[in-house]
Amino acid sequence: xxxxxxxxxxxxxxxxxxxxxxxxxxxxxxxxxxxxxxxxxxxxxxxxxxxxxxxxxxxxxxxxxxxxxxxxxxxxxxxxxxxxxxxxxxxxxxxxxxxxxxxxxxxxxxxxxxxxxxxxxxxxxxxxxxxxxxxxxxxxxxxxxxxxxxxxxxxxxxxxxxxxxxxxxxxxxxxxxxxxxxxxxxxxxxxxxxxxxxxxxxxxxxxxxxxxxxxxxxxxxxxxxxxxxxxxxxxxxxxxxxxxxxxxxxxxxxxxxxxxxxxxxxxxxxxxxxxxxxxxxxxxxxxxxxxxxxxxxxxxxxxxxxxxxxxxxxxxxxxxxxxxxxxxxxxxxxxxxxxxxxxxxxxxxxxxxxxxxxxxxxxxxxxxxxxxxxxxxxxxxxxxxxxxxxxxxxxxxxxxxxxxxxxxxxxxxxxxxxxxxxxxxxxxxxxxxxxxxxxxxxxxxxxxxxxxxxxxxxxxxxxxxxxxxxxxxxxxxxxxxxxx
Amino acid sequence: xxxxxxxxxxxxxxxxxxxxxxxxxxxxxxxxxxxxxxxxxxxxxxxxxxxxxxxxxxxxxxxxxxxxxxxxxxxxxxxxxxxxxxxxxxxxxxxxxxxxxxxxxxxxxxxxxxxxxxxxxxxxxxxxxxxxxxxxxxxxxxxxxxxxxxxxxxxxxxxxxxxxxxxxxxxxxxxxxxxxxxxxxxxxxxxxxxxxxxxxxxxxxxxxxxxxxxxxxxxxxxxxxxxxxxxxxxxxxxxxxxxxxxxxxxxxxxxxxxxxxxxxxxxxxxxxxxxxxxxxxxxxxxxxxxxxxxxxxxxxxxxxxxxxxxxxxxxxxxxxxxxxxxxxxxxxxxxxxxxxxxxxxxxxxxxxxxxxxxxxxxxxxxxxxxxxxxxxxxxxxxxxxxxxxxxxxxxxxxxxxxxxxxxxxxxxxxxxxxxxxxxxxxxxxxxxxxxxxxxxxxxxxxxxxxxxxxxxxxxxxxxxxxxxxxxxxxxxxxxxxxxx
Numbered sequence: 031x032x033x034x035x036x037x038x039x040x041x042x043x044x045x046x047x048x049x050x051x052x053x054x055x056x057x058x059x060x061x062x063x064x065x066x067x068x069x070x071x072x073x074x075x076x077x078x079x080x081x082x083x084x085x086x087x088x089x090x091x092x093x094x095x096x097x098x099x100x101x102x103x104x105x106x107x108x109x110x111x112x113x114x115x116x117x118x119x120x121x122x123x124x125x126x127x128x129x130x131x132x133x134x135x136x137x138x139x140x141x142x143x144x145x146x147x148x149x150x151x152x153x154x155x156x157x158x159x160x161x162x163x164x165x166x167x168x169x170x171x172x173x174x175x176x177x178x179x180x181x182x183x184x185x186x187x188x189x190x191x192x193x194x195x196x197x198x199x200x201x202x203x204x205x206x207x208x209x210x211x212x213x214x215x216x217x218x219x220x221x222x223x224x225x226x227x228x229x230x231x232x233x234x235x236x237x238x239x240x241x242x243x244x245x246x247x248x249x250x251x252x253x254x255x256x257x258x259x260x261x262x263x264x265x266x267x268x269x270x271x272x273x274x275x276x277x278x279x280x281x282x283x284x285x286x287x288x289x290x291x292x293x294x295x296x297x298x299x300x301x302x303x304x305x306x307x308x309x310x311x312x313x314x315x316x317x318x319x320x321x322x323x324x325x326x327x328x329x330x331x332x333x334x335x336x337x338x339x340x341x342x343x344x345x346x347x348x349x350x351x352x353x354x355x356x357x358x359x360x361x362x363x364x365x366x367x368x369x370x371x372x373x374x375x376x377x378x379x380x381x382x383x384x385x386x387x388x389x390x391x392x393x394x395x396x397x398x399x400x401x402x403x404x405x406x407x408x409x410x411x412x413x414x415x416x417x418x419x420x421x422x423x424x425x426x427x428x429x430x431x432x433x434x435x436x437x438x439x440x441x442x443x444x445x446x447x448x449x450x451x452x453x454x455x456x457x458x459x460x461x462x463x464x465x466x467x468x469x470x471x472x473x474x475x476x477x478x479x480x481x482x483x484x485x486x487x488x489x490x491x492x493x494x495x496x497x498x499x500x501x502x503x504x505x506x507x508x509x510x511x512x513x514x
Numbered sequence: 515x516x517x518x519x520x521x522x523x524x525x526x527x528x529x530x531x532x533x534x535x536x537x538x539x540x541x542x543x544x545x546x547x548x549x550x551x552x553x554x555x556x557x558x559x560x561x562x563x564x565x566x567x568x569x570x571x572x573x574x575x576x577x578x579x580x581x582x583x584x585x586x587x588x589x590x591x592x593x594x595x596x597x598x599x600x601x602x603x604x605x606x607x608x609x610x611x612x613x614x615x616x617x618x619x620x621x622x623x624x625x626x627x628x629x630x631x632x633x634x635x636x637x638x639x640x641x642x643x644x645x646x647x648x649x650x651x652x653x654x655x656x657x658x659x660x661x662x663x664x665x666x667x668x669x670x671x672x673x674x675x676x677x678x679x680x681x682x683x684x685x686x687x688x689x690x691x692x693x694x695x696x697x698x699x700x701x702x703x704x705x706x707x708x709x710x711x712x713x714x715x716x717x718x719x720x721x722x723x724x725x726x727x728x729x730x731x732x733x734x735x736x737x738x739x740x741x742x743x744x745x746x747x748x749x750x751x752x753x754x755x756x757x758x759x760x761x762x763x764x765x766x767x768x769x770x771x772x773x774x775x776x777x778x779x780x781x782x783x784x785x786x787x788x789x790x791x792x793x794x795x796x797x798x799x800x801x802x803x804x805x806x807x808x809x810x811x812x813x814x815x816x817x818x819x820x821x822x823x824x825x826x827x828x829x830x831x832x833x834x835x836x837x838x839x840x841x842x843x844x845x846x847x848x849x850x851x852x853x854x855x856x857x858x859x860x861x862x863x864x865x866x867x868x869x870x871x872x873x874x875x876x877x878x879x880x881x882x883x884x885x886x887x888x889x890x891x892x893x894x895x896x897x898x899x900x901x902x903x904x905x906x907x908x909x910x911x912x913x914x915x916x917x918x919x920x921x922x923x924x925x926x927x928x929x930x931x932x933x934x935x936x937x938x939x940x941x942x943x944x945x946x947x948x949x950x951x952x953x954x955x956x957x958x959x960x961x962x963x964x965x966x967x968x969x970x971x972x973x974x975x976x977x978x979x980x981x982x983x984x985x986x987x988x989x990x991x992x993x994x995x996x997x998x
Contacts, residue, residue: 042750080726167731168748175731195952202730208718214727217713221705225739235691241740243698245823246686247659249652250741252733254809255802256712256725259787259794263802264652266526270790274783295612299758302742306754310743318747321822325738328816338809339729384901385873392868415869421993451992465993476841508903509949510933 031055032094036109036134038102038126040067043142044115048096048169053082053171055091055197060098061105073316078171081323083431084372085172085200085330102129102479109134111195113164131156131235138192140178141165144216145207148181159185161307164192165213166201168266168318172326173341174202178214184233200347202340230300230305238309253329276388291315331372361495363453371428387462391452394436395466398450401405402488404481413450413479415448415468416426423504426461428454434461441505443493445480446470450504465505516541516578519592520618522586522610524551527626528599530654531560532580536564538683539656544582545589552582557800565807566855567915569656569684569814570829584615588873593618595679597648599626607635609986614851615640623674624648624662628700631693633665643669648676649697650685653882655804656810658686658827661697684822684831714789715782720794737813738823815856822895845979847937850881851920855912871946872904875936878920879950882934888965897963899952907988910945918945925989927977929956929964936987949989962993 035051040062048058048071060071075096083090097429099105106112112134123141130190139161141151152158157312163179171297175381176196180189193203206213212220235243251260258270265273277459310318328481332342367390375386395417401404428434435455442449472479481489519527521653524546532542532555541559556790559580567574583589590596596618600610607625614623619886623645625635647663660680677687684700690697696704713719719727735744742754749757794802817825859870879901883889888899912918921938926933932952937944956963965973 033953042748051982072778167735169569173731177727202726204721204723204730205728210713210718213717214713214724215731217709217730218706219732221709222702222741223997225705229694229698230655232692233693235690235698239688239690239743241743242686242688243659243661244702244736245738246688246827247536247699248703249659249733249736249738250657250726250810250813250824251651253737253813254733254808256728256733257706258721258790259802260727260806262794263799263806266799268638270787271783271797275787276555299755302758303754306742307748310746314755315747316749318743321820322735322739322747324820325816325822326734327586328820329734329737329813332809332812336808336812337807340734340803343730383873384876384904385869389867389869390871390908411566415944416908419906419991419993420868420904420906420908422872422906424900424902424904432787459728506905506992506994508990508995509903510990511953511992 033110034059034108036099036106036112036116036130036161038099038105038112038114038130039117040064040071041076041165042168042266043072043117043170044099044113044357045071046078046168047113047115048268049075049078049082049171050199050201052094052096052128053078053090056095057094057138058096059105059109060096061100061102062098071096071098074169074171077169077319077323080320080431081169082171082200082328083370084327085334086348086370102126103133105391106130106133108227110137111192112137112139113142113444114139115290118143118145122147122152122155127151127155131160134160136160138162138188138195140176140192142166145212147211148179148184148196149209150185152181154300160188162189162192163209163213164196164203165216167215169326170321172323174200175215176201177206177215178203179206179209179213181209197347198350198490200343202343206365213265227298227302230302235310237305238301241309242307254333274312318494333478356491361498363437363439363451363496364398364401364492365435365437366401367394369434369436371432373432376430378398382461383431384424387422387428387454388464390434390454391420391422391464391466394438394452394454395468397436398438402492405484408485409473412472412474413475413481414471416471417466419467421465421504421507421509422509423463424458424461425463426456428456432456440489440493440496440501441465441501443489445486446478448489451505453502463502463504464505465502517594518543518582518592520586520590520596520614521598521599521693521874522589522596522614523626524555524582524600525599526554526558526652527599527650527654529555529654530562530627530650532657533559533562533566533599534683534685536578536580537562537574539578540683541578542580543589544580545584546582555580555582558653558655561653561807562649563812564653564804564915566920567857568811570832570854572841577823578885586610587617590614590617593899594621596621596623597626602627602629604630604634608638611635611639611645617645617702618644620644622646622672622679624660626650629696630671631665631695632663632668636665636667641668644672646673646676647690647693647698648680648687649698650783653807653810656807656814658684658689658824659699660685660692661699663685663690681831682834684827686827686924686925711782711786714786718791720784721789725793736816739754787933810882811856831987837839845868845982847921847923847935847980848882848885848886848976848982849919849921853877853913853920855916855918860914866916866945868908871906871908871938872948874900874918875904875906875924875946875948875950876919876940878922878936878938879934879952881920884923886976887969892969893957896956896958896963897956898957899951900955904954905948905949905952905991907991908945909947910940910943912945913942916940923983923986924973924977924980925949925985927973928971936937937986937987947986947988949986949991 037048037060044272051058057453141163147299152161162184167173167175196203226240262272335338335346352455353433376380416418437453439451450466452464454462470481518541521532521544524544535542625647632647641980649661651659652658680687710724716834745757746754817823818828859866921937923935934950936948938946953962954965
């Protein structure tokens with residue numbers, strides 16, 4: 031059954047939560063007194079729809095239903111999870127939590143607060159056991175981190191349920207074991223922000239120069255390893271102790287102005303806002319959001335390809351959602367792959383680039399090979415199917431976000447040869463067909479060799495069944511031949 | 515003429531500088547009294563050779579010559595640039611600089627110091643005008659940032675020359691206009707490091723938890739936008755002033771422990787080193803270096819695809835190095851592309867993946883289309899060549915780092931059709947051939963239409979000249995046909 035999330039507060043953060051739940055198949059009810067909330071949530075959702083699917087290698091579940099509630103009670107009614115993202119004022123949060131708890135019936139209530147401790151949020155709460163911090167990072171629909179911070183009063187069962195729900199919607203719940211102001215990440219952000227204000231105020235650097243100092247260097251490092259692992263590598267063979275012995279003494283040096291708080295006056299605000307306009311004013315916020323999202327998708331896909339860092343979270347999320355290859359009857363070509371056209375697959379015409387059709391076919395063929403037992407562990411034994419020849423017919427166009435399926439029809443198979451016809455389908459019609467001749471090879475000897483019994487026992491019955499299928503009209507063509 | 519860089523200090527940083535200069539075609543002479551220096555520099559160079567070429571879309575210049583000098587005088591003699599990367603002690607740096615200046619003849623001397631100001635380095639220098647800070651980030655061969663910090667005594671000509679040389683070797687020289695302890699980036703690193711030590715010492719979080727708090731969230735943001743631009747986007751339509759009004763008051767809150775310096779004792783060192791072992795000890799430092807480098811290559815390629823941040827630096831570096839398409843005689847297939855097989859092109863067999871052969875062919879065809887005037891601005895007018903059909907012969911195997919060239923032979927061309935034969939060559943022999951039928955289309959109308967005169971005037975003479983070339987034996991084949 032579809033679950034419901036109650037989202038209280040519909041700004042950039044609340045909207046991001048709504049989008050993440052919706053795209054993961056949850057129904058969402060948003061409550062925000064701002065008459066602009068539906069527009070704002072709609073804009074975040076539009077960004078999320080253009081971005082989140084690009085992280086997935088399988089179909090997303092059907093999108094949940096979005097409604098706007100006129101009262102907190104209505105938003106919360108029947109919800110399995112509630113997320114509070116109202117303004118950063120403790121009295122406001124107390125009032126909202128009290129209203130939520132009138133109808134939340136013991137489900138977890140996560141707060142997006144950056145600074146308050148859960149025990150502060152729980153003051154005077156009707157039921158403190160269901161309240162905890164679930165602090166996300168903008169854009170909430172892309173970045174996996176959610177700091178989950180309970181107080182000693184939060185029930186262990188609520189903590190576990192919150193972590194499970196956040197994992198289900200593709201996040202990485204980081205359990206912060208001791209509550210502390212600003213949790214973990216924002217303490218670092220605060221430290222850097224404070225120092226950056228000094229550098230701008232003192233005229234050492236502009237906002238643009240500071241941003242370059244971050245994104246041309248350590249920012250790139252921190253997207254894939256954090257602080258300690260990066261330094262461990264820097265320490266080299268001598269290790270972490272050596273690194274600390276080198277860097278430790280610096281703590282006594284006057285390298286930061288952090289002991290002072292810069293006076294936060296109009297002059298400083300104007301200085302920074304002016305520099306920021308000069309730095310980024312050529313782009314609208316919407317444009318910057320899209321640029322940011324595309325960059326983040328790229329980074330996250332890189333990490334996913336490498337099963338590292340945030341990429342591990344994405345792979346685990348795919349695996350949890352993946353369904354077994356359907357046990358298709360052999361009376362039809364075998365559907366072995368489903369894909370969505372990702373932003374990186376698109377050329378300057380807005381169409382899927384040529385080589386991605388072959389990529390899609392490889393995904394389809396690889397899944398077929400896994401199906402007959404020629405999987406990666408088989409390749410590890412020194413044998414594999416190699417493609418000797420491919421003939422591609424470009425029959426249609428795929429565009430960003432299109433859902434494609436790949437099917438395999440076996441035209442002929444014997445001990446050494448596998449002659450297949452792959453269709454890449456959009457809405458049931460082929461956008462491309464690929465005829466391929468694959469050969470079973472002994473990789474070490476560098477020559478063809480018969481496939482083992484175990485593989486043939488799976489392959490030959492499929493080949494026999496597929497003999498009954500009509501011969502594809504484009505199979506056997508040479509380039510430029512007249513169409514049948 | 516090949517230029518020479520004198521590298522004083524051959525640790526991880528000096529080795530990184532040496533590798534960056536060598537791979538960009540400079541000769542390098544390294545001076546380091548450590549008998550292990552050649553081994554250490556060799557290891558960094560091996561990492562760099564496996565990584566840096568993956569950022570380039572053109573051939574790198576021939577690698578420079580690496581020598582190890584027994585004296586600073588020898589290393590510096592004839593050098594056009596000198597980089598000092600010895601230990602972080604001011605007295606040592608003073609001694610080394612004095613020796614360098616005995617034979618440096620007015621060339622720029624950059625120091626890798628993280629903390630010292632250029633005016634401190636210049637104290638008692640024979641010629642302070644040639645000394646400045648050029649502070650890189652590990653791994654030096656991949657990360658573009660170099661903070662260039664002069665003092666008022668540094669000559670403007672030396673500053674300009676240093677920036678030009680760093681740009682030439684693919685770096686992003688960030689001119690820090692006011693000297694300050696730790697320049698810019700390390701002030702942030704120091705702030706975060708200090709706060710992280712507190713969090714570990716107080717048992718709030720482990721090193722692994724802190725790293726996740728960074729790389730699952732803001733670390734990813736900072737690799738592509740910095741601090742201010744990220745917050746500008748977070749502020750939404752209301753802009754930077756709105757964001758600051760929200761976040762400003764937090765400055766008064768006790769969010770960090772930065773006003774105190776944690777006592778740096780053995781207990782803290784052991785605590786952190788132990789947690790770091792638990793977090794990362796499953797990998798050797800060499801393995802972590804490779805993982806880090808592959809991740810960074812991935813991030814940098816993402817940014818390069820999008821002409822953003824560090825990717826802009828890479829594109830500009832390629833452009834500066836690119837040579838015009840050679841004015842080949844028409845008596846042979848036209849060589850239009852040169853590529854290196856990148857890490858992302860490799861499958862689990864260690865071979866170039868199937869779809870990358872088509873990608874390499876597309877690069878080759880695209881360059882040919884640009885050559886005849888059907889470039890991206892032409893596509894902008896609503897017309898383009900589309901590929902209707904492709905036949906691929908897989909004839910050999912390409913592996914990581916292989917240099918490939920792509921050639922185009924025009925088999926037939928008329929007003930609407932372009933029938934070509936593309937060869938992807940390794941050491942002059944084809945690893946794949948691709949026969950393609952391309953059609954000139956009106957993209958809006960979605961149908962073929964004659965190409966304009968301007969394109970035909972360039973295309974038809976090539977087609978006519980290529981009529982004299984032998985017909986490729988694999989052109990016109992159908993799949994599975996017996997080989998000629």
